[in-house]
Amino acid sequence: MSTTLRIALLAGLLALVSNLAVIGFIYYRTHDEAAATLRQQVMEQGKVLADVYRSGGRPALDGAIRDTMTYADPQTAVAIIGQDGGQVEGNLDAIPPSLLKSREGYRNALIRLRGQTTPHEAALTMHELAGGQWLVSGRIAGEGLAIRDTLERSLLIALVFAGLLGLLCGLILAHYVGRRIGSIARVADRISARDLTQRVPVSRADDAFDRLGRQINAMLDRISALMEELRLLTDSLAHDLRSPVSRLRSAAHAAAQASDPREQEELFGSVIRQADSLMRILTTVLEISRSEALTGRRQFAWFDVGELSNELTEMYDPLAEERSTTLVYDRPAWPVPLFGHRQLLAQAISNLIENALRYGASGGEIRVRVEPSERTIRVEVADRGPGIPPERRDEARRRFGRLDTSRSDEGAGLGLALAESIAHLHNGQLLLEDNRPGLLTVLVLPVHAERPPSSGAVQPEASAAI
Amino acid sequence: MGRKILLVEDDKETAAYLAKGLTQEGHSVEQAANGQDGLFRATDGSFDLIVLDRMLPVIDGLSVLKALRAAKIQTPVLILSALASVGDRIEGLECGSDDYLTKPFSFAELLARVNALLRRREARVDPAEHRLSVGDLEIDPLSRSVRRAGKKLDLKPREYLLLEYFARNEGRVVTRTMLLEQVWDYHFDPGTNVIDVHVSRLRRKLDEGFDKPLLHTVRGAGYMLAA
Numbered sequence: 198m199s200t201t202l203r204i205a206l207l208a209g210l211l212a213l214v215s216n217l218a219v220i221g222f223i224y225y226r227t228h229d230e231a232a233a234t235l236r237q238q239v240m241e242q243g244k245v246l247a248d249v250y251r252s253g254g255r256p257a258l259d260g261a262i263r264d265t266m267t268y269a270d271p272q273t274a275v276a277i278i279g280q281d282g283g284q285v286e287g288n289l290d291a292i293p294p295s296l297l298k299s300r301e302g303y304r305n306a307l308i309r310l311r312g313q314t315t316p317h318e319a320a321l322t323m324h325e326l327a328g329g330q331w332l333v334s335g336r337i338a339g340e341g342l343a344i345r346d347t348l349e350r351s352l353l354i355a356l357v358f359a360g361l362l363g364l365l366c367g368l369i370l371a372h373y374v375g376r377r378i379g380s381i382a383r384v385a386d387r388i389s390a391r392d393l394t395q396r397v398p399v400s401r402a403d404d405a406f407d408r409l410g411r412q413i414n415a416m417l418d419r420i421s422a423l424m425e426e427l428r429l430l431t432d433s434l435a436h437d438l439r440s441p442v443s444r445l446r447s448a449a450h451a452a453a454q455a456s457d458p459r460e461q462e463e464l465f466g467s468v469i470r471q472a473d474s475l476m477r478i479l480t481t482v483l484e485i486s487r488s489e490a491l492t493g494r495r496q497f498a499w500f501d502v503g504e505l506s507n508e509l510t511e512m513y514d515p516l517a518e519e520r521s522t523t524l525v526y527d528r529p530a531w532p533v534p535l536f537g538h539r540q541l542l543a544q545a546i547s548n549l550i551e552n553a554l555r556y557g558a559s560g561g562e563i564r565v566r567v568e569p570s571e572r573t574i575r576v577e578v579a580d581r582g583p584g585i586p587p588e589r590r591d592e593a594r595r596r597f598g599r600l601d602t603s604r605s606d607e608g609a610g611l612g613l614a615l616a617e618s619i620a621h622l623h624n625g626q627l628l629l630e631d632n633r634p635g636l637l638t639v640l641v642l643p644v645h646a647e648r649p650p651s652s653g654a655v656q657p658e659a660s661a662a663i
Numbered sequence: 664m665g666r667k668i669l670l671v672e673d674d675k676e677t678a679a680y681l682a683k684g685l686t687q688e689g690h691s692v693e694q695a696a697n698g699q700d701g702l703f704r705a706t707d708g709s710f711d712l713i714v715l716d717r718m719l720p721v722i723d724g725l726s727v728l729k730a731l732r733a734a735k736i737q738t739p740v741l742i743l744s745a746l747a748s749v750g751d752r753i754e755g756l757e758c759g760s761d762d763y764l765t766k767p768f769s770f771a772e773l774l775a776r777v778n779a780l781l782r783r784r785e786a787r788v789d790p791a792e793h794r795l796s797v798g799d800l801e802i803d804p805l806s807r808s809v810r811r812a813g814k815k816l817d818l819k820p821r822e823y824l825l826l827e828y829f830a831r832n833e834g835r836v837v838t839r840t841m842l843l844e845q846v847w848d849y850h851f852d853p854g855t856n857v858i859d860v861h862v863s864r865l866r867r868k869l870d871e872g873f874d875k876p877l878l879h880t881v882r883g884a885g886y887m888l889a890a
Contacts, residue, residue: 466883469769476767477852484748493750511821512847515860540749544851551855612854 201375205367212363213356220352227348235320235338240303243322243334246275250326258332262286265334272337274310274319280329289333291316296333301325310337377406381413393421429595434482437610438475445471481611484544488618493538502574502642503533503567505543510565513550522558524550527566535574536645537623545619548612549578549638557582560635573625574642581635590629616640665689666711666781671701671727672743673719681714684770685777698722708736712780714773717744717755725758732759739780743768752850771884775836782832795830798890800869800877802830811873821846822865829878829888838885862886 246265250258258277265275266288276287284292290309293316301323309316321335380398387395396417397410448471452464487493510526517524535542546565553563557580568575585593594613616638617627625642668690672678675696682692693710695701698719705713705727713731717724728740739761744751746765755763761783762776795802799812807823809816818826824846829837839858843849862878870876879887 469883472767477854480748480765480852487748487750496750496753508847512861513857515864516855516857519860538750540753540850543849544749547849547851547853551853554855 201368201371204371204374205364208367208370209360209364212366213360216356216359216363220356224349224352231338235336236303239320239322239335242273242336243303243324243332246332246334247324250324250332255326258326259286271310273334274308274321274336275334276332277326278331278333285330287333296321296323305338308335308337381406381410384413388417393417393424430482438478441471441475441478445475478611481615485611485615485618488541488615488622493541493622496538496540497536498539499534499536500539501532502535502542502576503529503531505539506546506565506567506576509543509546509550513547513554517554517558517563520554520558522554522560523562524554525562525564527564529567529569531569533567533569533574534644535642537642538619541619541622542640542642545616545640546576546578548616549576549640552612552638553578553580553582553636556580557584557636559583569644572644574644576640576642577637578639579632579635579637581632584631584634584636585629587631593629594627613638665691667709668692668777669695669701669705669710669713669738671695671698671705671713671719671724672716673697674716677716681770681773684774688774690777696720698724698727702727702730705731705738706734706736708738710738712777713738713740714777715740715742715760717742717746725755728758728760739783741773741776741780743773749850769884771836771881772838772840775838775841775885778835779832779837779841782835795827795833797830797833797888798875798877800830800890802827811869811877816868818865818868821861822868825861825865826869826888829886832888834887834889836881836884836887841885 246258246261249261253260262275262277265273269275274287274289276289276292277285278287278292278296279285282292282294288311290311290313293306293308295306303320303322305318305320307316308319308321318338319335320338321333324332324334326332384395384397396414399407399410399414401407445468448464448468452461452468455461455464507526507528510524514524550563550565557563560581560583562581564577564579566575566577566579568577594617613627613629620627620640620642623642625640628637628639628641630637630639668685670678670682670685670692672681672694673696678694678696682694685692693704695704699721701713701715701719702722704710715724715727719727722730724742724744728742731738731740740759741762741764742755742760743764743766744755752763752765761780764773764776793803793805795804801810803809804827807820809818809823809826825842828842828846840852842858842862843851843853866876866878869878875890877888877890879889881887
């Protein structure tokens with residue numbers, strides 16, 4: 198069964214059930230009250246006549262019947278029916294044949310009173326008299342029951358209409374939903390068929406379907422971006438590994454050919470160094486993917502970024518001196534607690550420092566600064582080197598995005614990419630700015646990476662714990 | 664000074680290569696090819712060191728390690744792993760291993776770490792080691808003062824830590840990564856020669872003006888402090 202039909206039937210059924218409940222209630226209330234009143238009147242009247250008969254016998258009953266016919270309201274029916282079914286006395290014009298078969302008790306029947314042209318619905322009681330005769334007394338049901346009849350018929354018709362309308366609404370609804378979902382499903386189909394450029398159409402109504410469509414589109418955008426990044430990465434990995442692998446190969450070849458043992462040893466040493474540097478590149482690429490996949494968050498803990506930056510600056514100070522530059526650390530006045538991955542952030546900050554030492558050392562001073570604000574912490578590394586022009590900054594942070602391709606020394610161009618992915622792991626970002634002159638690299642990190650900065654993280658005795 | 668080493672490694676070639684190398688160094692090596700066997704052999708506690716591969720059939724290396732530590736067996740464990748990321752190293756260390764070495768590694772690096780771990784075991788056995796001395800070098804860990812041939816050396820705090828670590832591993836090769844991990848507590852691989860720069864600074868203060876150098880470079884492996 199198609200979804201459309203199922204939704205339509207369900208809507209129809211729901212309309213039917215809810216209308217049935219309402220109609221049933223109305224029917225019950227009207228029927229019940231009118232019928233109860235009538236029944237009570239009729240039973241009382243029958244009882245009075247039966248009592249008269251019991252105490253005064255037939256003559257008294259005859260008198261009472263005459264009195265009733267004379268004085269009671271014209272809706273009252275009273276009669277004595279003989280053994281043959283004929284009326285002995287009373288105001289019934291015709292006796293319904295069904296009455297003849299009846300016995301003691303209360304019932305409804307269609308009767309015609311004397312002087313009336315049409316039969317009416319009436320409530321009657323019957324009481325057996327001596328000699329096989331029957332006392333019949335009752336009342337025409339009148340307006341109450343007549344209305345009830347009409348009502349019953351109308352309600353029944355209404356019910357049918359309600360069911361049909363429900364079915365119709367359901368069909369329309371199902372068709373609409375089906376159409377909206379169908380457009381999303383068609384896009385999904387085409388994407389399964391490897392066309393990632395497809396997007397779900399979004400109307401201006403901004404309803405739930407549009408929101409769903411927009412979310413799916415955003416997801417698709419992210420997926421295509423990741424795919425593109427992955428493709429670039431694979432391409433550049435293949436490309437960039439080509440030269441170290443071929444260097445490794447020729448070194449190994451030369452080592453195998455060398456006759457002098459000392460020379461051979463030298464060459465094998467170079468083979469191992471080349472292999473190590475290849476390994477380092479692969480490890481770093483893996484590290485970047487891991488950071489991007491956010492797997493490192495289990496190891497988050499509180500630590501002092503100020504102290505960490507201080508340690509790292511001290512560690513790189515001798516290296517800076519060797520490259521005739523000075524590494525200056527602007528120590529913040531207070532501890533700067535941060536909830537994050539100490540080892541990975543150490544690596545990110547050291548990458549920034551190494552990057553500055555490698556490309557910005559010519560300009561003299563390199564400054565490291567940790568600047569805490571309420572919810573984020575900026576870790577800045579500023580050099581006075583040539584800097585990176587704004588249009589090439591995106592390229593610089595890409596994996597293997599080494600701008601100066603003429604240099605074949607240390608560094609596979611992964612440093613900034615890794616720093617950025619570590620920033621992402623901490624819900625932060627890596628900024629490349631102009632130091633006027635020089636390059637200013639900044640890690641912007643929320644104080645508590647697992648709680649976004651907007652939530653106003655409270656740090657539990659953070660400064661005391663460090 | 665032969666020691667008993669348990670080698671738990673499923674790769675036959677690697678295992679044979681390591682066992683041969685360690686035996687040549689005078690250690691007696693017992694081998695296990697899967698985690699279950701390794702755990703079984705290790706539980707008698709008679710080994711001086713366990714070299715444990717992280718990815719093993721039947722029971723993986725970290726589970727073996729956790730089981731050992733849960734059974735209160737404190738034999739030093741060196742983990743070998745192809746998982747090289749910082750997070751993996753930390754996880755390995757947090758599970759109770761004493762050292763973590765990522766594949767591929769040079770045998771020199773492995774040997775240096777094995778010897779350092781065996782040495783640490785010795786030091787634990789002999790607690791009366793207040794002063795460290797290497798030739799005419801004397802180190803007092805309590806006051807952090809260093810003298811060579813009676814002359815006081817003026818070292819910066821990090822230089823002192825570096826020297827103390829060298830002295831505690833006297834006569835043994837110490838690699839650059841060991842220094843970065845033990846002296847600085849960083850587990851990443853720096854892209855520069857930053858460690859060498861620190862060592863050469865220390866060497867200037869330590870050996871300049873003395874006939875006999877104490878801090879030696881071991882080619883292809885690292886450094887060694889020896890008289």
